[in-house]
Amino acid sequence: MTVRPPEPPPQPPPGPTVDADAVEEAARRLRGVAVCTPLERNERLSRLVDGEVWLKREDRQLVRSYKLRGAYNLIAQEQETAGRRGVVCASAGNHAQGVAWACRELGFPARIYLPRTTPRQKRERIAGLGGELVTVIVTGDAYDDAQRAALADSADTGAVLVPAFDDPRTVAGQGTVAPEIIEQLTDTIPDRVVVPVGGGGLLAGMATWLRERHPGVEMVGVEPAGAASMTAALTAGHPVALPELDGFVDGAAVRTVGSVTFPLVRDNATRMATVNEGRLCSEMLALYQHDGLVAEPAGALATAALNDAVRPAPGQVTVCVISGGNNDVSRYSEIIERSLVYEGLKHYFLVEFPQEPGALRRFLEEVLGPDDDIALFEYVKRNNRETGPALVGIELGRAEDLSSLLDRMAASPLTARRIEPEDPLFRFLM
Ligand SMILES: Cc1ncc(COP(=O)(O)O)c(C=O)c1O
Numbered sequence: 001m002t003v004r005p006p007e008p009p010p011q012p013p014p015g016p017t018v019d020a021d022a023v024e025e026a027a028r029r030l031r032g033v034a035v036c037t038p039l040e041r042n043e044r045l046s047r048l049v050d051g052e053v054w055l056k057r058e059d060r061q062l063v064r065s066y067k068l069r070g071a072y073n074l075i076a077q078e079q080e081t082a083g084r085r086g087v088v089c090a091s092a093g094n095h096a097q098g099v100a101w102a103c104r105e106l107g108f109p110a111r112i113y114l115p116r117t118t119p120r121q122k123r124e125r126i127a128g129l130g131g132e133l134v135t136v137i138v139t140g141d142a143y144d145d146a147q148r149a150a151l152a153d154s155a156d157t158g159a160v161l162v163p164a165f166d167d168p169r170t171v172a173g174q175g176t177v178a179p180e181i182i183e184q185l186t187d188t189i190p191d192r193v194v195v196p197v198g199g200g201g202l203l204a205g206m207a208t209w210l211r212e213r214h215p216g217v218e219m220v221g222v223e224p225a226g227a228a229s230m231t232a233a234l235t236a237g238h239p240v241a242l243p244e245l246d247g248f249v250d251g252a253a254v255r256t257v258g259s260v261t262f263p264l265v266r267d268n269a270t271r272m273a274t275v276n277e278g279r280l281c282s283e284m285l286a287l288y289q290h291d292g293l294v295a296e297p298a299g300a301l302a303t304a305a306l307n308d309a310v311r312p313a314p315g316q317v318t319v320c321v322i323s324g325g326n327n328d329v330s331r332y333s334e335i336i337e338r339s340l341v342y343e344g345l346k347h348y349f350l351v352e353f354p355q356e357p358g359a360l361r362r363f364l365e366e367v368l369g370p371d372d373d374i375a376l377f378e379y380v381k382r383n384n385r386e387t388g389p390a391l392v393g394i395e396l397g398r399a400e401d402l403s404s405l406l407d408r409m410a411a412s413p414l415t416a417r418r419i420e421p422e423d424p425l426f427r428f429l430m
Helices: 020-030 043-049 067-075 079-085 094-106 120-133 143-157 168-175 177-184 201-213 229-236 261-267 277-291 298-304 329-342 359-366 399-411 424-428
Strands: 039-041 052-057 087-090 110-114 134-138 192-196 218-224 270-275 317-322 346-354 373-379 387-395 415-419
Touching: 020 067, 020 168, 020 177, 020 201, 039 177, 043 052, 043 277, 052 177, 067 094, 067 168, 079 094, 087 094, 087 143, 094 110, 094 120, 094 134, 110 120, 110 143, 120 134, 168 177, 168 201, 177 192, 177 201, 192 201, 192 298, 201 218, 201 261, 218 229, 218 298, 229 261, 229 270, 270 277, 277 298, 277 329, 298 317, 329 346, 346 359, 346 373, 346 399
Parallel strands: 052 317, 087 110, 110 134, 192 218, 192 317, 218 270
Antiparallel strands: 039 052, 346 387, 346 415, 373 387
């Protein structure tokens, strides 16, 4: 009996692709349009990794993210159709700002489809950047829903579709960040470049250029743990739809990576890493508090991976792309909360209190330690019951204080249940 070799996994059909020349052509097209953003050495992160960490500040790009590069590169090559039929795109927020800016600059009307998760700050900036020429349409829960609507619009009207990542012209435009870094870092070639990943446009473009021009540079893509669609695609050998998607990192919450971006990432020797959302929040706060830098969640992914999923050897030179700075100020309370939970400084409990005078005072005296603080207390006194449940949030002075707090709770006559971050109940607290 002959044994057949296993079937190879399905491959996407060959299509137009990207090379280093296309990235350099995009860079020429963008000259005088996009800002050559600063590349700055960061002392805090350099110390953290015992090496050199440089930040490529795309938060200081014209629309406060690198997304202008890909959008402009594509639209500038489709001016004839854009003038007659207009432009459409789907976006998680930043791509739309790039498209809106490019359309106003070039004088084309645009329809922009956004998922409902797009923060208000981004919606308002898109409308402000595009002015009269841009119509914003909010649809669906995730980027993929908005993408379907934009595709249908373009099929009906013949408008130029500007994909946020899955088009060689978008990818080539995003890739222009790479030659800028090499030109700006005059004394050395970096050991690695770390970038955030949503659909993979930035990673695919930069990896393509670096692999051809500077093959010794390690290219690392970072995804949020709750939206690791490129990691899933590389494991499966082809793009797959994530069954669950955490939308917290709105710029990088993409369920399925692109069929243009995936083979470029697979074939250009990139390495993927994931970062826990809580750690990302701590890094956003560190960027804000220590470095005076406003990064949105996707914008902080690369630096959040340092000394976590990405560990440079001592003395190595690492460049991290801060990809965007469009953070809605109203999100900071959630960011602080997630960071405290991640650092082990905030804990929640359901406590059964005896319904008698003095019960709360005893809890404070017997259970709380000297540096522990009540951050939340929700209790409703019930008639005809001996005990009443209270939801209690406790902030600790030090993460190590948790075990003594738990010991004192166990020794007290109160019944208390800890609500751990994995508990479905926890979702109601965030
Ligand atoms: C600030 C920011 N960083 C990173 C990404 C991920 O983009 P890509 O699809 O190019 O991987 C996005 C996408 O919207 C973004 O807005």
